[in-house]
Amino acid sequence: MLSYRKPAPGPGLELTDTPAPGDPGPDEVLVSVQAVGICGSDLHVLEWDGGYEFMVPHLPVTLGHEFAGIVARTGEGVSHVSAGDRVTVWPSSPCGVCQACRDGVAQNCSDKRTLGLYTDGAFAPQVLCRANGAFPLPADLDFEIGALTEPLCVGHRAVAVGGVGQGDRVLVLGPGTIGQAIAIFARDAGAAAVAVAGYDDRARLQACADLGFTTTYDLAQEGDRAAMERDFSGADVIFEATGRAVSVTDGLSLLRTEGVLVMTGIHSRNVTFAPTDFVRRKLQIRGSHGSRKSDWEAVIAKLRADGPSLRPMITHRLGLHDIASGFDLARQRVASKVMVFPQDTGPEQEADR
Ligand SMILES: [Zn+2]
């Protein structure tokens, strides 16, 4: 089957033919992938700019971890889903047997084996998954919205980590999918004002506007930085979703006394900030990464209620044979979420069948 993979350490990915996965083992499910998003982390893995060295022993590996599809087959012991069910999959669902899992902190599982980073992921027509990661989707929800569940969960978790509450003024630095997800759940948490800032990032700021976030700043535009500083100095909670060190210093400088900066970006450089000011203003920096089962349940409930309202997050759609151009669009930031449809493997592959 056609798969988009990381063949070896170093920059680059390749679209290649790989053997289809075998039958699911105990507590596994085989999923026919119907829609899969290209994530910022996939771009880091393509560029190989630091932070993903942990993948080396697992290469080659098929990428793709934000997806939805149809259960094709289930392994022994799987009862909560069956063949034909529409599902989305938590790519880093816990193992259930390590110390952290046994201690009830499954979010810190030491054997998550994230699909699309440690084991073959969803940039392929089929993917083998841990069954406990498969969550049924609402019947009338389409697959591309279902495929947003994973990044939405990351945003949902970050908002919980930030403790966003009623009336808060919230600034999100970074208008990508995670930034958008954070803005959505900060609004749901009752924030009085939610704004999103980017740098030379027109398409993704437009996606934010289309999601109803009318206050956006493009810091590459004359006057926008001053406007952001005027409107959001003294913010209660600021989120960094850029992976750029400058966002951390910007965020800390704008927070109110005792304000909270939540970091969600993957950084390839170290960050410096003025510790004395940090201490005197009693600021906090919190890290948020991944999600928990409770986030999956909450996000799927939101999708059931108003999933289609999130469609502006998706700006481009392509078949698997075209995935490299989707990566280009995402890399140049002319796209917000690029959705790939792996059952569309292109005219040549179809002729082969
Ligand atoms: Zn992702």
Ligand SMILES: [Zn+2]
């Ligand atoms: Zn575990």
